[in-house]
Amino acid sequence: MSTFDEQLIPVWVAFLRSHSVAVEAVERALKDAGLPPLGWYDVLVELLGQPGGLRQFELCDRVLLSKHNLSRLLDRLEQRELIQRAACPQDGRGSTASLTVAGKALMKQMWPVYRQAIDDSFARHLTFRDIGALRRITDKLLHEGD
Amino acid sequence: MSTFDEQLIPVWVAFLRSHSVAVEAVERALKDAGLPPLGWYDVLVELLGQPGGLRQFELCDRVLLSKHNLSRLLDRLEQRELIQRAACPQDGRGSTASLTVAGKALMKQMWPVYRQAIDDSFARHLTFRDIGALRRITDKLLHEGD
DNA sequence: AAAGATTGATACCTCAATCTTT
């Protein structure tokens, strides 16, 4: 007869490892295709469908990146002309970031590779019921409750 | 009526985010207590109960770290005298790493903080059934199948 | 003073190249 406490740590460890294995497989697939890492896509995809761009602090919340990291990641993206920054008219302290044409093109190039890697390292192993259960659990962890 | 494909990407995203939120909370708790990061604990805990130490390539497999990273992480751990390295008698190319007394002591200090953080950021949100379901899913992702 | 964002210093990761032993 197993208890909650007996199961907890093994599940935590399996959670960490399964994440690591899946993400590494995705990063590997992108790299093998000569494409930039996952973090770049995360930022670009948030800017998609935001023609006016987003404030950096808004991006911060959405991509779960600290403001220091975001600032430097945007530097790199801007350098390769995948995004552009502009001074914010309403607030002199802030700036907005928005997708360039090249940024949109890169996303279009990355998506099929990314999607295929999600299938191979994640979806392939799971049933429809698994997907539903995992959704329920991850939503709880993201504390929609508190 | 929802399909597998409709659910897949949102679940993938939720999986990434829930991991990020939980791990960041744990890292924060360790740091706030003036303790080293999770990665250090991962290595130390694998060495616990291995009085003769482990070969580095064995550690590699267990902690999901590349050999380059492990080599340098062991440098740092050795520098603070948390582990010690020794030449491997059976194989002149290799070396073994083993816990020092100070390493064991640090683990003892880290564990309550780590355990509490797992409770707060992870276990607290989940039921016994959730734990079982997550175990089943993560095991599949670690492809015990292939 | 507080919020938005950047910068400098330092730690850490990643790749390719290297060294030694098998």
Added chain:
DNA sequence: AAAGATTGAGGTATCAATCTTT
């Protein structure tokens, strides 16, 4: 040549300090 491990260079993350505007 192949396996175990280290090293140097470059890229990325993290913290504290800073600058500007509110």
